[in-house]
Every structure is written in structure tokens, then in C-alpha cells.
Amino acid sequence: MNDLNEMFFQECDDLLEGLSSGLNELENGSNDEEIVNSMFRAVHSIKGGAGAFGLDQLIEFSHAFENVLDDVRAVRLAADENVVALLFTASDHLSDLVDAARNEDQLPPEQGASILSDLKHMSGSLDDDSHAHDGRGEEDPPAFEPTTLTVDGGLPPLDDMLSPTAPTPLTITFKALPQLYTNGHDPTLLFRSLQELGSLTINADLSSISLLRDAPWSAPTLSWTIDILPDDSVDEAVIREVFEFVEGLCELEIQSHASAPPIETLPPLEEHTQVPQSGAPSLGPDPRETKETGVKPASGSKKQPAARSSTIRVDLQRVDQLINLVGELVIAEAMLRQSMDEMPHSANGSVDEAMSQLKQLSGAIQESVMAIRAQPVRGLFQRMSRIVRETSKEAGKSARLVTIGDATEVDKTVTERLVEPLTHMIRNAIDHGLETPDQRLAANKDKRGTVTLEAAHRSGRVVITLSDDGGGIDRAKVRQIAEDKGLVRPDDDLADADIDNLLFRAGFSTANEVSNLSGRGVGMDVVRNEIQSLGGRVSMQSEPGKGTSVTISLPLTLAVLEGMVVRVADQTLIVPTLSLREMLQPGQASVHTLCDGDRVLALNDELVPIINLGAALGYRTDPVCLGQQSLLLIEDDSGRRSALAVDAIAEQREVVIKGLEQSYQSISGIAAATILGNGRIALIIDTDQVIALPGRMGAAEPPAPGATGDVVNA
Amino acid sequence: MHDNETDSNSTKRVEIVCFMVEEQDFCIEISHVLEIRGWTSTTTLPHAPDFILGMMNLRGTVLPVVDLSLRLGFGKTEPGKRHVIIIAQIDEKVVGFLVDAVSDIITVDEAEMQAAPDVSSARTQAFIRGVYSVNDALVRAIDVRAVLPQGARLEA
Amino acid sequence: MTRILAVDDSRTMRSMLQATLTDAGFEVDVAEDGVDGLDKLEGAAPDLIITDINMPRLDGFGFIEGVRAGRRMASVPILVLTTETGEHLKQRARASGATGWIVKPFDETKLISTIQRLVV
Structure with a gap:
């Protein structure tokens, strides 16, 4: 896998994370249009990259997905419950497609077929059969652009420029409009392109050049007549293609001398009031440029305030190497201090001073270096929202995930190693913690359960709490199971907390009916072991009828x-x-x-x-x-x-x-x-x-x- | 299973580091050897097998040192300044082997390795892949993975 | 050496452009959206700009308008690199002041020949 490829998939991860966070906000009723915009851009970027790498499955799906988001963005489609649900499903599937592509694999087409057709149906593009690069924009109402250009049938597609007709001489009459220059064109370059297509004779028409004193300078007055005898296999369409980008920025006539001359004049584009009509390069510098006053960059208002964080991506290995080296530095400093302490007392206080300064510095460097590895738990939490959706679906329960403190930063290794334990804890919470919708209604609860994932920094540690509003731990049942398994004796006097702790005992599993979910195998003992190996602690609190919460406390860094x-x-x-x-x-x-x-x-x-x-x-x-x-x-x-x-x-x-x-x-x-x-x-x-x-x-x-x-x- | 670096159709030249343990010749492939160091004190590990001398600090890396003599079924080494530690990398793990002395680095033909003659103890036998005959001496090739502590191997 | 400023919010695309264009002998600067592009415009002093359309903060149209409205480098050629092929989008790009467009995924040869057509 080459670097670009890898970079693309890393970027996909970030984009999917952004998508997921946008969906959560959308679900929580936010109607900030920038959210949908950024979701659209995320899917769009995935599509763009997928195109570059020829990942057809990904292209097709992200295209359909993007169209629905575009509809939501343009408020053609309301982001109601159904739409959001579909978007969630689509986002999960997109993530699967990305994973498959990352493994140089494809998903079986039937796997996403229904989602794809739902998406297409939703965006009303079901009958639109050219997916990947169709000019979808063309279906849009011309809401944002009154066009003044009439294009008859458009330009030929770039791909079929070649046609076998015999070359016929052509005469091109070309007059640049001011905007041709402001748009970065240069007639010379156009002519140069033409030169590659055949033999040229170019005549400049100087007749309308105004005298020096007759400003305005900015209005170009030159026009050209070009006779071209195209090379073999170059036809008028190819010639026209040279002018494709200046369409509307010039007056253009192309006359064929073989047949009746079809005269086509492209009307000028409507004057663009914002654009200063700076002079054509061929006419020298525009004197007005020096006294330009009114036209400040239009971008000024759009620019964000200067404060924005810029980031670089660094190979993790380099960071780890740096962390190791700083660790060495701290140790070396300690060694130096120790051997100095062992030396006969020197009267030189400045050495001591320098030493304590060195100690402070190396400490500060260490702290800053550690901070490099820190990253917000947001991504981790967002992965969990998918677990919540999938598990509740499988368990026939209704659940939503609420996250608090997404921005809390934790060492990257910690967040990575938390995926498994958290996944298991969430499955537990939904499978064992939450009641069925009927039971919940009977208990006067919202039929939809809530699982809350919260992260916070507390006295130098990171505390992650997973709580559910389910039925709480059934302690009688837990105790019974523990007795059956011989973990406790029937006459043991156990406090509630002791019973809760039984859940963490090796070999304990509350699933006396091995459900599909608990069948995944690991118990809370494995969760605890994993957390402990991260230098963390787990504890559990539960209140009958109210719910259960599991608290994980972790060091900020593993270093x-x-x-x-x-x-x-x-x-x-x-x-x-x-x-x-x-x-x-x-x-x-x-x-x-x-x-x-x-x-x-x-x-x-x-x-x-x-x-x-x-x-x-x-x-x-x-x-x-x-x-x-x-x-x-x-x-x-x-x-x-x-x-x-x-x-x-x-x-x-x-x-x-x-x-x-x-x-x-x-x-x-x-x-x-x-x-x-x-x-x-x-x-x-x-x-x-x-x-x-x-x-x-x-x-x-x-x-x-x-x-x-x-x-x-x- | 291990060490299947042998090319089936051509003989493969390998460099080996020869060393002495209890006046006998042993060797490991140089591809495993990171460096050779003088003796340095180690920190004793609790609940460790007796042949694990302890952990040493190699420029900031903490790694276990195996008393190869004890591991191969000879006596316990009383380590001192005359001993040498061969720092070896085996898969992901870096380990130190405490030996009496490093004698030579030579190139041999891997195909020339013969089955170990049945002269040494069963314990030694278990850790030997075979022998090379070098200048009339038998040099036993250590199975580096086998001499690692069991748990460490399982985790690798 | 011809200097190119490539503006795209996708870092994959930025890297890809950077690699392709550097290999083709151009000197390449990148920016990650329209605002960043305008910020870097002066420092990069490009002979040509390549920009994406869909970008956060300031999209490609806004960016082009910003360049065209600026004092310096107002008439630098700007190529739009986009997955969109809708005619109205082309026109909108042209109205903003784009010099040309290339459809993503781009064909290297096509991209480079287009660039060569636009810069001396």
C-alpha cells in the first residue's frame, strides 16, 4: 500500500468521524446548516479520493449518499427521523466500504443494495442511471446563478475529440473581452495551443486601438484573424476545445471553408461588476492599478479571524522516539543530579541553580512531548454510537447514545486500547442493562433507553463513565449465579458492592441464556484486566430500577x-x-x-x-x-x-x-x-x-x- | 517452523557469532545479534525462572538477561566483569544472553549444519538446532526462540 | 520554475497534486481551503492556481473571486479541479473568474497539458 493510498484511508477515517459527529448533532435536532455542509463535504471528499484510486463501489455509494446530503443541504429534503436514520445507516455502510477498500476488498453488492436504492430513492435520482460523474448539478433549479450564456448543446465531451474527418481550412476571428485577461488567459497561449493543431497564419487587427490619450486602458482593443489548416484528425471540435475556457470571455467566430460557414458568436458574459478591469498584459501595466481604492479584496469579509490552529501530521513512530528520548533526558538529568549530590559540596551555587533550571526544563519538555500523543476521545465515542445502534437493533431494544466531554484528551494508545473494553461495556449495558421497550413503558420510562458516555479530566486522571438508565443490576440473580458457579458460598455475607464486584470475577457471565450478544465471549473480568493493564481502574455503581454506571479511571499518559x-x-x-x-x-x-x-x-x-x-x-x-x-x-x-x-x-x-x-x-x-x-x-x-x-x-x-x-x- | 530462511535450491551462507559457555562452543546467527556488551548489573525479577538473571538497562531499553549456562543445563553463572552479554533480537523481543566469552564471527554454509550428536544432556538438546563443524570443533547452534522463557515465547 | 498553488480540502488530493505536479517539474504550494488559499497567495506567488470547489470556510468560487478582486496576482490563471461536471457549475466557475476546469479524478497528462497551455 503506497503512502497516498494510506493517506487517503486515514483521511477517510477523519471524514467519517466528522460525518458521524454531524449526524449526531443532526439527530439531536441541530439545524445549523454548516453541519450538513460539512457532512456533504466529507462524503464528497471520500468520493473524490475514491475516484482518484478507482474505487468504484465507494464512488457509486458516496455519490448517492452525497446527493441525499445535497438535498438536505438545499432544504429540498427535510432531515426528519427517517432521513436521519437512513443517513446513519448509510454512514455505517460507507464506513464498511472504506474498510473493505482499505483491505483491497469489495463488499458483496447485495450488502448495501437496499441502502443504495433507498438513498437513490430519497434523492429522487433513481432513474438517473449514470452515477459516478453525471452532471447532477444540471438537475438543480438554477437557484444561485442567472446565466446569460446560451450554450448550444454544450462543448464536445473531452474524450471524443478525435474524429476521422479530413481537415478543412478554418478561419477564426477572435477578440478578447476584458475579462479574458482578468480570468488569467493570454491570447498568446491560446495561439500557441492552436499552433500544435495545424499551420497558422495570424493577423492582428490594430484598427480599433485607441490613441494613448483615449483611455480606458483596461478595454482591450486588439482582435485577431487566424487562418488555420488543421493537421490530420483535427476537426473543428478540437479547435473549439482550445477556446473552451475562454467561452464567453471573447468574441469568437470559427468559419469552415469546406461547407457553408456556420457562424457562431458567443455572447459575452454579463459584466462582472466586482472585478476590477485591470489591463491586458499585452498593453502594459494598468495605470489605474496604482490608485485603486474602492476595491478591497472581496474575501476580506469572508476571512476568518487569524486565530486558527494549523496542524501537521507526524508519523507516530517519530513521536514515540521523541518521547523515549525525552525520557532518557529526564533520566540523564537525574543521574547527573545524583552524581553531583555525591560530590563533595562545591561552593558554586550557580551550578545548583543551573541544575534546577535543567530539571525544570526537562520536565517541561517531557510534559509538552506527552501532550503530542494526546487526542480527544471524540473519535472513540463516535465509534461507540455505531455499537449502540447495532446492539440495540440486535437486542430488540431502543437506545440512544449521549456523549459528554468529547473534547477530553487522552493518550492515543489509551483511546485505541479502550475500543474493545468500551464496546463490550456498551453491549453489556444494552443487552443486560436496558429493559425492552414494553418493560420500560410499564416502568414509566421513555421507551427509548439512554446510554451516556462521559469523559472528564479529574485530578490528573481521565475518568470515563458509561451509564445506562436501565433496570440496574439484578443482584439476586447475580448472587445466584455466583453461588451456582461456586464463586461465593450461600452463607457469605455480601454487601451490594461486593455483589456488583462479582461481575468482574473471572468466569462470571450473567447470560444464563447465551444470547447472541453475550455470545461474543468476553466478560467484565476481561474489561477490568484490560483497563488495569492501562494503569486504570474500573468500578461499578448500580441502583435498582434506575440504571447502572461503570466508571473507568485512567492515567493521562502511559509514559x-x-x-x-x-x-x-x-x-x-x-x-x-x-x-x-x-x-x-x-x-x-x-x-x-x-x-x-x-x-x-x-x-x-x-x-x-x-x-x-x-x-x-x-x-x-x-x-x-x-x-x-x-x-x-x-x-x-x-x-x-x-x-x-x-x-x-x-x-x-x-x-x-x-x-x-x-x-x-x-x-x-x-x-x-x-x-x-x-x-x-x-x-x-x-x-x-x-x-x-x-x-x-x-x-x-x-x-x-x-x-x-x-x-x-x- | 522457525528459522526457515533457508533457500531450498541454493545453499545459504550465514554469519554466526560463536561464544563459549562452560568451555563449550555455541553460536547464534548474526542476524539476531544487535550488539555485544560487557557485564552490567541487573535487577532481580520476582517470580522469574532461575535462568532469568534480571532486567538490564540498555540505553533506556529494559530487557531481560538470560543466564545461558543455567538455561542450557550447566551451572549457575556468578556474573562478573569477565562475562559478556550478547544483545539479541528475536521477533519483537530484545533479550540479553549472558555468556562466558565471544570467540569468533564466521561464515558457514547453512546446509552444513548437522543434527546434534547425542552427547549432551536432554536439556541442552532441547535448545540446539544442530551443530556446525568448525576447525575440528563442534559449534552448537542455539535455538534462540526455545531458550526464551516460555511465557515470553507465547506472547511473541 | 513555474509555481503552482493547489487548494483542496482533501489532504489526499493535495498530496496527489503535489506529487504529480512536482514530478512534472513544477514548484507546488498547497492550501487547504479558500481562506488558507488567500492567505498563502502572496507568499506562494503562483503562476497558476488549481482549486477545488467544495471546501469549508470559503469555497472555490469565493476563493476565485477573492483572487480576482485582489490587488496582486488578480489575473493569475486559475484551474478548477472538481468532480462536478454540471454545465451551470462550469458557468458559475467562469463567472467567478476561473480560467479552466479539470474533472476529477484527473488524468495526469491532461492536467499537465492544460497547465502548460495556461502558463508560459
């Missing part, structure tokens, strides 16, 4: 993370501050040892299990004296807390994330790695996993408050 540097068994580790709640130094905490030897931390009225991090990660086997340890209180998605016992807490800092999966594999308890100031690698703890690690001290069951041991006032 840096705020963490606490700790030391355990000669290893340096990073604990992400996101899940860090509190740090306790020896002496502050009251630690209890349970009868089985596990230790817990008494914190307010709660007993929190203590995890010996060194042991949990297999770095040490010998017992540690808790009295020498520092504790980090961490909390996972579902609010479970643990205290990590570490040898020492060093500092809080931002670290560059280096994934392990790419070069190695995922490691339980470890989220990623980073490179420290001394060039060594430190592992970043995955706190959620550490809380769930089997080897931790303090088992899965929270200790009963009554359990006592000897109190260690550490």
Missing part, C-alpha cells in the same frame, strides 16, 4: 507515573502514589500479631493486613522485624486496603514507565519498570495485584476485629 521510591531487601521498588493512602513510620502504628502469625495494622477502627513486600515478591524468606520497617497503606479498586512493609521509604518522584511485557512478560505483582537516576532498573509495584497475591501476610479474609495477639508498639 510517566508518580511513585514512591522504596527499598526492600536491597531492591529499589516504586509504589504508585495513586493507590497510596498513608505512610506510617515506626512508632506511629500499632501492629497486632494474629494467632497464625499474620500481622495486622490497627488503624482507626479497622484492622488492615500487613504485607511483607520483600517476602511477597520472593526477595527474602527470613522474617523481618516489623519494628525496623515502614508501612505504606494502599487501597485497591474495590476499597480493599493493605499495608506494605518496606525497609525504607526514599522519596516521591515521577518515573518514566518502561513496559516489561514487550521485552519479557507480565509479572504478577509488578506493573512495569523504570530507570533510576543511577541507571539501574527499578520495578513498579502493581498494588492491586500485590493485595491479591497469595503469598502475602494476612490472608484473603479480613481478620475478625476480636482477634487479638500481642500488641507490638513498633
Whole structure:
């Protein structure tokens, strides 16, 4: 696939995104004409590109599509519910066609046949059988242009210029009108073109040239008589074609000497009042040009204010390389700082100053570079609107998608990797969340359900919420299924939130009747895993009868993370501050040892299990004296807390994330790695996993408050 | 399956990097080798197989280092300054192989590779594609994909 | 060297024009709509302009009128490159001041011969 081709498909993606967003606005009752205009242009551009690449299926469909949009644009067709529905369907199909073309494939014609015929029917062009390049405009009422030109049968089509008739000498009389020059023509060039068609004799008629003092200069007065003996296979039509572009800008007579001379005079185009009649080039500069006053560029009023963002497209690899290099820079800076700290104190404060400036700068560069990868979630959300349409259709439900915060920017990798989880969540919401239209009516709800997708930045993270106004989680049913599958015991005491969390358990699926939709396979556990691998968290809230919402919280970028540097068994580790709640130094905490030897931390009225991090990660086997340890209180998605016992807490800092999966594999308890100031690698703890690690001290069951041991006032 | 770069109708010359592990000769194709580096300290990974020495920092890239001696069924290497790390790219992954020393880079005819003689342990056998006979010595060609940790191979 | 300003809102089309025309030995500037075209007009100082019709902000007709109404380069040849072949559109283009038109998808040879016919 060559670059242009690829560029075309990338552009198609953008255009389809624009189309989709326009449709959503149209559906929401907007009647801004620029929306339809831009939708029209989007389809039109796809058609144009498709033409250039010879993608016939795409051309035909986008042409029919464009015609309907043109009708809507010209208010010949009202954008009512039916029309918008058809436009949605057409836009989905157009997207499929683009995808097929991208894969150098075609869709089976029957797949879009009904949509195509609906479109053609809608625009009333069903009987119009020449699709791709028909002069559709000709059917339009001449609403915007009173024409003064009468064209008898028009000019010959460009393609059949060649005709086998024997050449006959012709005499051409040609007089340029002022506008010929203002439209960028030059008689000399016309003559030059003629010269290629036969032998010429050109006579200029100077008789009407006015004297110098008799202005106006701008009116050209020259006329020419040209005798031409055309070459073989050049006929009058070919000669006329030379003058095609100056039609109406000149007085033209072409006389054939073979037959009776058909005289044709093209009447001049109506004077164009806006256009300054600047002089013909052959007559020298127009003196009026220097004192031109009245005619400011007509474009002035149409120009937008200067503030507009211009963009360039950059290969993602280059951006990533830049991000990597900046990451290196930050590390190098840290290394430099560290080795300077180790040097005997120099009296030179200016070095310190320069160092802190360097640190600020490299931080700022890093931030700006990260921002390059950020892109609005709009495209992602718009993809979801199609999922909503398709899923609700399949599930026999009626649903609409409302999006909020489309402009929220997220790292490109994050938006890409959110497609799958969000798709699944939306299918879930419609398949399991929303009630059937009848049930909804019975519950006094709008028979059409609403699925809301909202994105927002909140304290350095991106929060994406998917909510539906359906029936909420059927907790009794969820619990029953979990019991049937042995995930919980019948006598377990579960709070509502615990039951909701069961949905995220591996192997759980609420579909006891495997519906077509849930049959697609993945459960919410897969969603959670995917979100967690992005450094994010998922949580779920539900209210019976009112609906369910799933909240995803994600880091702004996958490249840096705020963490606490700790030391355990000669290893340096990073604990992400996101899940860090509190740090306790020896002496502050009251630690209890349970009868089985596990230790817990008494914190307010709660007993929190203590995890010996060194042991949990297999770095040490010998017992540690808790009295020498520092504790980090961490909390996972579902609010479970643990205290990590570490040898020492060093500092809080931002670290560059280096994934392990790419070069190695995922490691339980470890989220990623980073490179420290001394060039060594430190592992970043995955706190959620550490809380769930089997080897931790303090088992899965929270200790009963009554359990006592000897109190260690550490 | 792997390494089917062999051209069926003409013999293919390949360059191999020869190295020593436990005083025996091994080699890998030079097309896998990115660079050869001196020993550098690694960061121990939790829950990793014993032959994964840890992760090293190669100019900002974090990559695992395999103790090839342990992996091939010899003893554990106590790495030090005299050891060498061969940085190799296998599919998408970059890995370091800790070896005793790199001895030579030579060109061989791939067709001359013979089945490995049944002298070494079963464990070694599993990681050897075949042997080249070079100057009366047998140089064993490592199956680079097989020596990778299992999980890493599955993900590739 | 002959300088050409190509105005089209489709970046595919812009690249395609740029590649084709550069290969043919022209020096090519691009603009992405009429407003951008007018902005770049002076800097590009083209010997010829090629413009699309359907564009956001300022369409091809408006752009041509803008060029023709300007002080400088008012009489530069302007070729309309469009998928539309409706006669009234041709006429409208001519009324706006277009010098010629080429129907998309363009035939390279035809495009270049047309350009050569319009510039010295």
C-alpha cells in the first residue's frame, strides 16, 4: 500500500468521524446548516479520493449518499427521523466500504443494495442511471446563478475529440473581452495551443486601438484573424476545445471553408461588476492599478479571524522516539543530579541553580512531548454510537447514545486500547442493562433507553463513565449465579458492592441464556484486566430500577507515573502514589500479631493486613522485624486496603514507565519498570495485584476485629 | 517452523557469532545479534525462572538477561566483569544472553549444519538446532526462540 | 520554475497534486481551503492556481473571486479541479473568474497539458 493510498484511508477515517459527529448533532435536532455542509463535504471528499484510486463501489455509494446530503443541504429534503436514520445507516455502510477498500476488498453488492436504492430513492435520482460523474448539478433549479450564456448543446465531451474527418481550412476571428485577461488567459497561449493543431497564419487587427490619450486602458482593443489548416484528425471540435475556457470571455467566430460557414458568436458574459478591469498584459501595466481604492479584496469579509490552529501530521513512530528520548533526558538529568549530590559540596551555587533550571526544563519538555500523543476521545465515542445502534437493533431494544466531554484528551494508545473494553461495556449495558421497550413503558420510562458516555479530566486522571438508565443490576440473580458457579458460598455475607464486584470475577457471565450478544465471549473480568493493564481502574455503581454506571479511571499518559521510591531487601521498588493512602513510620502504628502469625495494622477502627513486600515478591524468606520497617497503606479498586512493609521509604518522584511485557512478560505483582537516576532498573509495584497475591501476610479474609495477639508498639 | 530462511535450491551462507559457555562452543546467527556488551548489573525479577538473571538497562531499553549456562543445563553463572552479554533480537523481543566469552564471527554454509550428536544432556538438546563443524570443533547452534522463557515465547 | 498553488480540502488530493505536479517539474504550494488559499497567495506567488470547489470556510468560487478582486496576482490563471461536471457549475466557475476546469479524478497528462497551455 503506497503512502497516498494510506493517506487517503486515514483521511477517510477523519471524514467519517466528522460525518458521524454531524449526524449526531443532526439527530439531536441541530439545524445549523454548516453541519450538513460539512457532512456533504466529507462524503464528497471520500468520493473524490475514491475516484482518484478507482474505487468504484465507494464512488457509486458516496455519490448517492452525497446527493441525499445535497438535498438536505438545499432544504429540498427535510432531515426528519427517517432521513436521519437512513443517513446513519448509510454512514455505517460507507464506513464498511472504506474498510473493505482499505483491505483491497469489495463488499458483496447485495450488502448495501437496499441502502443504495433507498438513498437513490430519497434523492429522487433513481432513474438517473449514470452515477459516478453525471452532471447532477444540471438537475438543480438554477437557484444561485442567472446565466446569460446560451450554450448550444454544450462543448464536445473531452474524450471524443478525435474524429476521422479530413481537415478543412478554418478561419477564426477572435477578440478578447476584458475579462479574458482578468480570468488569467493570454491570447498568446491560446495561439500557441492552436499552433500544435495545424499551420497558422495570424493577423492582428490594430484598427480599433485607441490613441494613448483615449483611455480606458483596461478595454482591450486588439482582435485577431487566424487562418488555420488543421493537421490530420483535427476537426473543428478540437479547435473549439482550445477556446473552451475562454467561452464567453471573447468574441469568437470559427468559419469552415469546406461547407457553408456556420457562424457562431458567443455572447459575452454579463459584466462582472466586482472585478476590477485591470489591463491586458499585452498593453502594459494598468495605470489605474496604482490608485485603486474602492476595491478591497472581496474575501476580506469572508476571512476568518487569524486565530486558527494549523496542524501537521507526524508519523507516530517519530513521536514515540521523541518521547523515549525525552525520557532518557529526564533520566540523564537525574543521574547527573545524583552524581553531583555525591560530590563533595562545591561552593558554586550557580551550578545548583543551573541544575534546577535543567530539571525544570526537562520536565517541561517531557510534559509538552506527552501532550503530542494526546487526542480527544471524540473519535472513540463516535465509534461507540455505531455499537449502540447495532446492539440495540440486535437486542430488540431502543437506545440512544449521549456523549459528554468529547473534547477530553487522552493518550492515543489509551483511546485505541479502550475500543474493545468500551464496546463490550456498551453491549453489556444494552443487552443486560436496558429493559425492552414494553418493560420500560410499564416502568414509566421513555421507551427509548439512554446510554451516556462521559469523559472528564479529574485530578490528573481521565475518568470515563458509561451509564445506562436501565433496570440496574439484578443482584439476586447475580448472587445466584455466583453461588451456582461456586464463586461465593450461600452463607457469605455480601454487601451490594461486593455483589456488583462479582461481575468482574473471572468466569462470571450473567447470560444464563447465551444470547447472541453475550455470545461474543468476553466478560467484565476481561474489561477490568484490560483497563488495569492501562494503569486504570474500573468500578461499578448500580441502583435498582434506575440504571447502572461503570466508571473507568485512567492515567493521562502511559509514559510517566508518580511513585514512591522504596527499598526492600536491597531492591529499589516504586509504589504508585495513586493507590497510596498513608505512610506510617515506626512508632506511629500499632501492629497486632494474629494467632497464625499474620500481622495486622490497627488503624482507626479497622484492622488492615500487613504485607511483607520483600517476602511477597520472593526477595527474602527470613522474617523481618516489623519494628525496623515502614508501612505504606494502599487501597485497591474495590476499597480493599493493605499495608506494605518496606525497609525504607526514599522519596516521591515521577518515573518514566518502561513496559516489561514487550521485552519479557507480565509479572504478577509488578506493573512495569523504570530507570533510576543511577541507571539501574527499578520495578513498579502493581498494588492491586500485590493485595491479591497469595503469598502475602494476612490472608484473603479480613481478620475478625476480636482477634487479638500481642500488641507490638513498633 | 522457525528459522526457515533457508533457500531450498541454493545453499545459504550465514554469519554466526560463536561464544563459549562452560568451555563449550555455541553460536547464534548474526542476524539476531544487535550488539555485544560487557557485564552490567541487573535487577532481580520476582517470580522469574532461575535462568532469568534480571532486567538490564540498555540505553533506556529494559530487557531481560538470560543466564545461558543455567538455561542450557550447566551451572549457575556468578556474573562478573569477565562475562559478556550478547544483545539479541528475536521477533519483537530484545533479550540479553549472558555468556562466558565471544570467540569468533564466521561464515558457514547453512546446509552444513548437522543434527546434534547425542552427547549432551536432554536439556541442552532441547535448545540446539544442530551443530556446525568448525576447525575440528563442534559449534552448537542455539535455538534462540526455545531458550526464551516460555511465557515470553507465547506472547511473541 | 513555474509555481503552482493547489487548494483542496482533501489532504489526499493535495498530496496527489503535489506529487504529480512536482514530478512534472513544477514548484507546488498547497492550501487547504479558500481562506488558507488567500492567505498563502502572496507568499506562494503562483503562476497558476488549481482549486477545488467544495471546501469549508470559503469555497472555490469565493476563493476565485477573492483572487480576482485582489490587488496582486488578480489575473493569475486559475484551474478548477472538481468532480462536478454540471454545465451551470462550469458557468458559475467562469463567472467567478476561473480560467479552466479539470474533472476529477484527473488524468495526469491532461492536467499537465492544460497547465502548460495556461502558463508560459
